[in-house]
Amino acid sequence: MKNVAIIGGTGYGAIELIRLLHAHKHLQVKKIISHSQFGERITSVYPHLTGFVEEPMEKLEIDNLIEEVDIIFFATPAGVAKDLIPKFADSTVQCIDLSGDLRLRSKEQYEQWYGKEAAPQEILNQAVYGLSEIYQEQVKEAKIISNPGCFPTSALLGLIPALEHNVITPNHIVIDGKTAVSGAGRTPTATTHFSETNENITPYKIGKHQHIPEIDQTLSEIAQETIHTTFTTHLIPMTRGLICTMYAELARDISTEEVIDQYQTYYVNHPFVRIKEIGIFPTTKDVYGSNFCDIGLHVDERTNQLIITSAIDNLVKGAAGQAIQNANLMNGWEETEGLDAIPIFP
Amino acid sequence: MKNVAIIGGTGYGAIELIRLLHAHKHLQVKKIISHSQFGERITSVYPHLTGFVEEPMEKLEIDNLIEEVDIIFFATPAGVAKDLIPKFADSTVQCIDLSGDLRLRSKEQYEQWYGKEAAPQEILNQAVYGLSEIYQEQVKEAKIISNPGCFPTSALLGLIPALEHNVITPNHIVIDGKTAVSGAGRTPTATTHFSETNENITPYKIGKHQHIPEIDQTLSEIAQETIHTTFTTHLIPMTRGLICTMYAELARDISTEEVIDQYQTYYVNHPFVRIKEIGIFPTTKDVYGSNFCDIGLHVDERTNQLIITSAIDNLVKGAAGQAIQNANLMNGWEETEGLDAIPIFP
Amino acid sequence: MKNVAIIGGTGYGAIELIRLLHAHKHLQVKKIISHSQFGERITSVYPHLTGFVEEPMEKLEIDNLIEEVDIIFFATPAGVAKDLIPKFADSTVQCIDLSGDLRLRSKEQYEQWYGKEAAPQEILNQAVYGLSEIYQEQVKEAKIISNPGCFPTSALLGLIPALEHNVITPNHIVIDGKTAVSGAGRTPTATTHFSETNENITPYKIGKHQHIPEIDQTLSEIAQETIHTTFTTHLIPMTRGLICTMYAELARDISTEEVIDQYQTYYVNHPFVRIKEIGIFPTTKDVYGSNFCDIGLHVDERTNQLIITSAIDNLVKGAAGQAIQNANLMNGWEETEGLDAIPIFP
Amino acid sequence: MKNVAIIGGTGYGAIELIRLLHAHKHLQVKKIISHSQFGERITSVYPHLTGFVEEPMEKLEIDNLIEEVDIIFFATPAGVAKDLIPKFADSTVQCIDLSGDLRLRSKEQYEQWYGKEAAPQEILNQAVYGLSEIYQEQVKEAKIISNPGCFPTSALLGLIPALEHNVITPNHIVIDGKTAVSGAGRTPTATTHFSETNENITPYKIGKHQHIPEIDQTLSEIAQETIHTTFTTHLIPMTRGLICTMYAELARDISTEEVIDQYQTYYVNHPFVRIKEIGIFPTTKDVYGSNFCDIGLHVDERTNQLIITSAIDNLVKGAAGQAIQNANLMNGWEETEGLDAIPIFP
Incomplete structure (x- = not known):
């Protein structure tokens, strides 16, 4: 069982990760990090999680994360992951960024379309664009994933x-x-x-x-x-x-x-x-x-x-689901692990 | 005040005509014709009309219509108006067809796309395509209008x-x-x-x-x-x-x-x-x-x-509203008569 | 034609008043007052009004209103109208309050349920609760109306x-x-x-x-x-x-x-x-x-x-519509003036 | 692994059973029975099931079911299960009826409220009302479950x-x-x-x-x-x-x-x-x-x-989910088996 941290705990990306990871055989959510609401229980924001996640959300502490978790999902607004991911560069922690921070290879393009300073070039170089079906081989070798937009x-x-x-x-x-x-x-x-x-x-x-x-x-x-x-x-x-x-x-x-x-x-x-x-x-x-x-x-x-x-x-193939699919590929698990549910209909 | 008949009384086109004509200075709904539900009050199908339309819907009787109404709106399924409109050819009744029956000038095209026999050529020749803004001058002279699709x-x-x-x-x-x-x-x-x-x-x-x-x-x-x-x-x-x-x-x-x-x-x-x-x-x-x-x-x-x-x-510019706009043009009234309402928001 | 001012121009109550008054024979909207957005056109907030209201919204100026308008609709948040209406006490301006400020006869109740200081007692005494069908006679004699909640x-x-x-x-x-x-x-x-x-x-x-x-x-x-x-x-x-x-x-x-x-x-x-x-x-x-x-x-x-x-x-019988119905009763007009539209269906 | 048949294959009850049973450790759907569409694949009606259920739906054959399945879920319209369930009386097949056929103990009441002839008294006597939390002990011993209404x-x-x-x-x-x-x-x-x-x-x-x-x-x-x-x-x-x-x-x-x-x-x-x-x-x-x-x-x-x-x-606690919860109780499995998913939000 590998340990997961989710950064950006109160967004929809985070709760969809929590929902999907609940059925995952090899991954468990260990920490939910929230910048704005650490100390609170996530169920005060999302009552549907009652009984599933009762620990309080935590403050971001890099060293602590490096020690305790194996994979981090960044479900953060634009401009956050690019500054955080470099801090895990020397660790073995796998980083999967659901935001757009690492998606554009050109720093100029990022700055033009996102209106923010781009990620450091070495991080951009390392990041694999995780469109799982198309870049499957590269994803398998990746340590940093830039998860595609919806x-x-x-x-x-x-x-x-x-x-x-x-x-x-x-x-x-x-x-x-x-x-x-x-x-x-x-x-x-x-x-x-x-x-x-x-x-x-x-x-x-x-x-x-x-x-x-x-x-x-x-x-x-x-x-x-x-x-x-x-x-x-x-x-x-x-x-x-x-x-x-x-x-x-x-x-x-x-x-x-x-x-x-x-x-x-x-x-x-x-x-x-x-x-x-x-x-x-x-x-x-x-x-x-x-x-x-x-x-x-x-x-x-x-x-x-x-x-x-x-x-x-x-929220699934367009965000949290594909992120988990990439985690599966990176770790040599079944590609469908945790994702093998029938769509809900009607 | 001119008299209106609406044929196809239980469809959405008909009730939108009724709603809009209620505010019209020169037109009043005299007859609502329903093939399937004549004899019934329309309010049994559409309770929102309670207090506005209490007379029973009627059966189609051509002579009767020629005598009593000035304008007929055909809010009928495909294939109905093309057989009815020729029967008003010798009268002074203005015919506005909200169905697709007269929209295609080519009989072959109609038969190919609608899968039904086309209208008689002389009716097709007479019908003006009522895209009001574009064919305004032709509409003003028309006796038969083919009201455009949405x-x-x-x-x-x-x-x-x-x-x-x-x-x-x-x-x-x-x-x-x-x-x-x-x-x-x-x-x-x-x-x-x-x-x-x-x-x-x-x-x-x-x-x-x-x-x-x-x-x-x-x-x-x-x-x-x-x-x-x-x-x-x-x-x-x-x-x-x-x-x-x-x-x-x-x-x-x-x-x-x-x-x-x-x-x-x-x-x-x-x-x-x-x-x-x-x-x-x-x-x-x-x-x-x-x-x-x-x-x-x-x-x-x-x-x-x-x-x-x-x-x-x-249902308005895409159907009943444009039909009334065309009626206004055909009769020399203000183009906006009966249609000068502010959109409902939110 | 009497002149209307609407205070609280960017809320849903205001735009519903504008929509309904557009069809009113005896009332015209002369001024739209907005505390937060005066100087702007209302169409920048509500594009559906394009072509209907093009003048900029105005700042509240009591004297000016007393001079230029006959009726004021207060479509304001709780706590605003109770402070403004007293300023029109010596004028002939009719005041219709769509907020809850004047609805409770007991100042204690208002303070308990609304958590704000209540209106002055003399205003509460003067205000008629405008549930039009039930208090029709009182409404006809009123100068201040407290329009009921939805x-x-x-x-x-x-x-x-x-x-x-x-x-x-x-x-x-x-x-x-x-x-x-x-x-x-x-x-x-x-x-x-x-x-x-x-x-x-x-x-x-x-x-x-x-x-x-x-x-x-x-x-x-x-x-x-x-x-x-x-x-x-x-x-x-x-x-x-x-x-x-x-x-x-x-x-x-x-x-x-x-x-x-x-x-x-x-x-x-x-x-x-x-x-x-x-x-x-x-x-x-x-x-x-x-x-x-x-x-x-x-x-x-x-x-x-x-x-x-x-x-x-x-938004109609529960707010703007009943407010106009009350205005009609107060001024001796047809009760249905401006309100005689067929419901929109479907 | 026990085998399941679902009767009433094209209704919402059936597809919700299929969805939920997909995650069940001890139950697998063996047969989907449809009166009106046997021979067809369910994916022609419900494309979301593509890749999950590809065998054609079958015709009802009692003997065949008795031989091949252990549990039958009746996701049938009112009036169907009451006639079918008696045919499984001498077998060991567990029957769970999602319709209302066995819910009222009084035959008179059933006939009055449902307008149909009631189930035979011996079946009514045998059926346990499967409100799982309240009648847990009785459900554990039951062979026929009348699954409650929503x-x-x-x-x-x-x-x-x-x-x-x-x-x-x-x-x-x-x-x-x-x-x-x-x-x-x-x-x-x-x-x-x-x-x-x-x-x-x-x-x-x-x-x-x-x-x-x-x-x-x-x-x-x-x-x-x-x-x-x-x-x-x-x-x-x-x-x-x-x-x-x-x-x-x-x-x-x-x-x-x-x-x-x-x-x-x-x-x-x-x-x-x-x-x-x-x-x-x-x-x-x-x-x-x-x-x-x-x-x-x-x-x-x-x-x-x-x-x-x-x-x-x-469709879950009000139908298919509670039916599976009852199946779990009847068979001594974890009450939450197959039902341990986080609600989908938003």
């Missing part, structure tokens, strides 16, 4: 097989993202205020979402040329779930059946990606509470476009 | 100014549609079942939505060349509201400010279209219960794309 | 006819309140945070809701004996709508039909109260966006209880 | 400790039930139609809900006198979750702290009941997806009433 996870898993197989051209890729509100976290704001978010579709951060460079960076690496995607995001009146609908120009004549076949082959050893049959498109509820990414495909012959829909639970 | 209304109002001004190229236009559930009508089905629709995003009719040829037909007319758009639709867990997010390649260098300026000029005499300022994108709740179409614009310099979001209430 | 409006209209007619005994009255989230106002808080409010039922303020003494005060006056009701409130995942389900011991043998009959007679001259037929119970959507209060009744013979359900739109 | 589970667990300890009097008990829509099952109807259920509170079956006699029967047994409760139900716009708010007259002077203390003692050995601290009331989301019943308590001194709120997930 939109990039959905978009990249949906686009990469077609891009790698030259089914689509890298230009004109459009990604229309739709996300549940929990992606915005736990701090109440005008855009997460029930009365205005309910019964509403809200486009937001058009042209300036920090997931744009993250998606483009990985697609460019895969295609080995610079790719700029057009990416938009919409807030949908629901708590969990995220779908990207993607449009890309076909590079050659191909039928929907053939594309589906290619995707099924591509992901054959990846239990968390499920490719839908022809004419079936995933809904977000198909993956609710689970680590699955369900992908639907359609060749639009009228317009020579491949239409891809890719659905995940933004 | 997605086409949103998409076309959003795209046409850019297309007409050659701001965008006609290729690669992508329209990602997101709609509330009321667009599916009143008949309970698996896809409108609360437990499965709630907390869910459901892509549907990918590549085969009957609004595709309707959009392409109008865009092609405007551009005077054949245009095929890529169009998808997603069911969103809310009752009312629809937004299309659109992506089109810029044909020339232009700033967001200039595009906004062009749109504002284009719609300056059209009170129901509101162009948002730079950086602001409409939400569906901004137009809830009203006849507005709110449009947001963004030039994405990274990808040379124009991003357009266009929000309407699917 | 729960009290629903509960009192549902209970009073039975209480007055001695159909029920005054003991053991239970009122189970269920409200939409907009009742909590516009300030984002943990209890209005979408991710936690959605898909959730939240009991709140059990035993300490400030509407308890307001309900008891009026029932006690009607019954001419002290009544203590048991009252609870639950937050429901929706934006608008409120229902009270009420339980009271029958004082005598009576059938559901007879009770319904009594209620219909009681409210026969009150157009905003609609009594449902036997076996039919109102839903909140039946009154959405309207000033109606729909009431359903059932005699439970097994337990000798009268069960009453009373549904309103919390 | 409302009765919530109401009874909330009321029984106070009733048994004579904290409350048995008269005037009021139970105000509020439930998510999934309780209505999978068949689309007008009352589960998204557009009308969303943004709405719908009181239903007032005075005639079949859970009334079920609640009264158990309370009467506990109190050893005839009890008639007043019980109402309201449909709430959410998918999962149920809460009963209950009101009962205090039989003696007691503080909230003392009542909480009594409840904590009462349920000390029952891991699925969590009693909230003073001033805290459970929300349905606190138990989402889990087998917990969370109970909040408040002594209302003003009215001498005990107010109890009791929250469950209607």
